[in-house]
Amino acid sequence: MKIGKYKLNIIESGSFGLDGGAMFGIIPKVLWQKTNPPDEANRVKLSTRHLLLVEDARGKSKSKKILIDTGMGNKWDDKARNIYAIDESSSMNSALAQKGLRAEDITDVILTHLHFDHTGGSLIKKDGKLEPAFPNANYFVQKQNFDWARNSSDRDKGSYIKENFIPLFEEGVLNFIIGNAKFDDEIEFIVINGHTFGQQMVKISDSVNTFLFCADLIPFYSHIPLPYIMGYDLQPLVTLQEKKKYLKMAVDTNWKLFFGHDPEIAFATVKKFGEGYIVDEFYRSFEEI
Ligand SMILES: [Zn+2]
Numbered sequence: 001m002k003i004g005k006y007k008l009n010i011i012e013s014g015s016f017g018l019d020g021g022a023m024f025g026i027i028p029k030v031l032w033q034k035t036n037p038p039d040e041a042n043r044v045k046l047s048t049r050h051l052l053l054v055e056d057a058r059g060k061s062k063s064k065k066i067l068i069d070t071g072m073g074n075k076w077d078d079k080a081r082n083i084y085a086i087d088e089s090s091s092m093n094s095a096l097a098q099k100g101l102r103a104e105d106i107t108d109v110i111l112t113h114l115h116f117d118h119t120g121g122s123l124i125k126k127d128g129k130l131e132p133a134f135p136n137a138n139y140f141v142q143k144q145n146f147d148w149a150r151n152s153s154d155r156d157k158g159s160y161i162k163e164n165f166i167p168l169f170e171e172g173v174l175n176f177i178i179g180n181a182k183f184d185d186e187i188e189f190i191v192i193n194g195h196t197f198g199q200q201m202v203k204i205s206d207s208v209n210t211f212l213f214c215a216d217l218i219p220f221y222s223h224i225p226l227p228y229i230m231g232y233d234l235q236p237l238v239t240l241q242e243k244k245k246y247l248k249m250a251v252d253t254n255w256k257l258f259f260g261h262d263p264e265i266a267f268a269t270v271k272k273f274g275e276g277y278i279v280d281e282f283y284r285s286f287e288e289i
Helices: 020-024 029-035 078-083 092-097 143-150 166-171 236-252
Strands: 006-019 043-055 065-068 108-110 123-126 129-132 138-142 174-177 187-192 199-205 210-213 256-258 267-273 276-283
Touching: 006 020, 006 092, 020 029, 020 043, 043 199, 129 166, 138 143, 138 199, 143 174, 166 174, 187 236, 236 267, 236 276
Parallel strands: 065 108, 108 138, 138 174, 210 256
Antiparallel strands: 006 043, 043 065, 123 129, 187 199, 199 210, 256 267, 267 276
16 A cells, blocks of 8 residues: 555554453443453453555665554563453564564654553663664654653553653653644644543545544544543543544545554444444455555
8 A cells, every 4th residue: 555655554563452341431341242352351352553654765775664653562561461461472573574674674653642552662671771662763752642641640640651651752762743743745643632632643645545543532443433432531522522523534535544453454434324423444454455
């Protein structure tokens, strides 16, 4: 799949599990378990799926290789591995290797937000010291999300693990974005505030195609219907307004929505259904387009 100067690749760095009730908020289990069957501990499976944008070098010696989010990483202890059913059998490095790339090749890392399942792989432990996992990359996050992450509330501070982002700041590789902004001709950041403060979605478009990396606005394709909103969200009614706004745009201008956590579906188009929205076509890979 090509958009402008970028070739889009899907990277799967692993999976983990979260409580199904928390993932679906007010929706009864009898409904959500049809699309997302829970395990014996009531956890549903989340994948950590990324977009990797590789610039067409066009004679330049170095092309940009941009990764969106860094997944869970591998700094977890046994207790956390058990709670979150973390599957580390696949990893970011092996997923990149399948594309013929190493961590050193990544030039830019866009972080949608600093929750542990989005920035867990940003740093690695080497000789007891934390170092950027992508040593040649500039990292990007919204300043508003960084400020909240450093000083979050008692309700959500478990989602922001400081060793996953403070050392990036101290190393001087964390760049702050303020509000909606264009990264370049194809890439644009769109700020949303329902899930947490200062999350950024990533819109990748040219004159033909648009992909929206939805991050945690729509983590699974089964979250497309309007009332399907995670119990984790700090401002669920803001999430509702944001879903209405961006799902309408997705229908009106035929965007493809990319899901960072769906265990099966990588991206989908949506259509209107009554007052709300449902999935139209869905895809597991770019080969299916
Ligand atoms: Zn997430």
